[in-house]
Amino acid sequence: MGLNLDFSVVLERWPLFLDGAVMTLELAFMAILIGGAVGTLCAVGRGSSNRFIAALCAGYVEAIRNTPLLVQIFLVYFGLASIGFKFSAFSVAAVALAINVGAYTAEIMRAGFESIPTGQIEAAEGLALSRVQVYWHVILLPAIEKVYPSLTSQFVLLMLASSVTSQISAEELTAVANYVQSDTYRAFETYILVALCYVVLSLVLRAAFWALGLILFPRRRRLGTSL
């Protein structure tokens, strides 16, 4: 028995891996953008005095948190197909991932909202700020600052989880790997390479969130509080 690794045939196909990595990032980006917005709205909705809205938001979060991502992806994929919609695998994957990360974002944002002391809100109301202004300046922005570390690690997890969308043939990194290994019969080498690609993507994403944090939260930059 001996380990016989040969990366050459796998490495030859680097443009495929590059395309896959780009699509993985695109998928993650779309899902984070849409899911982040949906999740934040949902966190607001869970605190609504309208019982129907609150229950709807809670139901969505529980449904997503208690089912596997792969099943959610199939549900979106076959669900859209059965009502006659034809979307690209990319779109379906992006929507499914957005729905998934939206639920986790909602939970994290809810904790963020709950961490804002009522005194802060009363101080803002006492200054005659409107409801929307209070929400924006005194609730939303400070809440995001507080939960930013949990939020961004959730987003990195989502990028890694997007690998599952290879199952509906979205041509992201893992789908590329599946193809390359069947083409080259070098499965182990292929997945070693793909694992390394994911590590790099994670590091890139973390660095990007860190830089974004410095821009969004000047206090952290000034006082040197880590994110």
Added chain:
Amino acid sequence: MMQESPLVVLDRVYKSFGALKVLDGVSFSVGRGDVLVLIGRSGSGKSTALRCIDRFEKIDSGEIHVCGRRVDAPDIDLRALRQDVGIVFQSYNLFPHLTIAQNIMLAPVSVKGMHKAAARELAATMLAKVGLSEKLDAYPEQLSGGQQQRAAIARSLAMQPKVMLFDEVTSALDPQLTGEVLKVIEALAADGMTMVIVTHEMGFARGIARHVVFMHEGKVHEAGTASILTTPATPELAQFVGTGL
């Protein structure tokens, strides 16, 4: 000449939280430029009375008028009311993610539509008033409690309120830091600001009060000029100033 009507009027105000009667027919009024000091034991309803004036609580019955506006009206324009009334709490409640300048600029910019440059100048002026000029670009957590409270007062003043409400603004502070905050309020009084002040600092109350209202079990138990603090008429106030010194 007809006498100008008071800026703040409470007329037989009743307020309960569930079964707990907190304001039991409270009446007092504050004229323009007046300083009214509200005293009483913890739980006597002082904070609730202040909060009703700024409509943070709805009253059950009675009337409250502020700057000619009926505060207990169901269609009260809250934002207009709160532009006329500044309120400062015991916990300073500066917005932690904003610099002191940004804290002060937020309301003038977003409520009054003031330009940022003008608002920053206003912030500098207000901070100078409370002796914090050098803290314009500091964050709240970089300030001492007394400095934070003075910044919170500056933030309220930047909206140019007609009435200021202070609810035990020095209760969270060390004795050394209390003085610097009280000095700011004394300067405001000298400027002719109309104020309602809840405080446990009896020396300060004696010096600044034009009127004193002593609350006891949700009622105005005794009211008068600052002299009632030295020559109380009721045994309850006598006991309060005796122990509350």
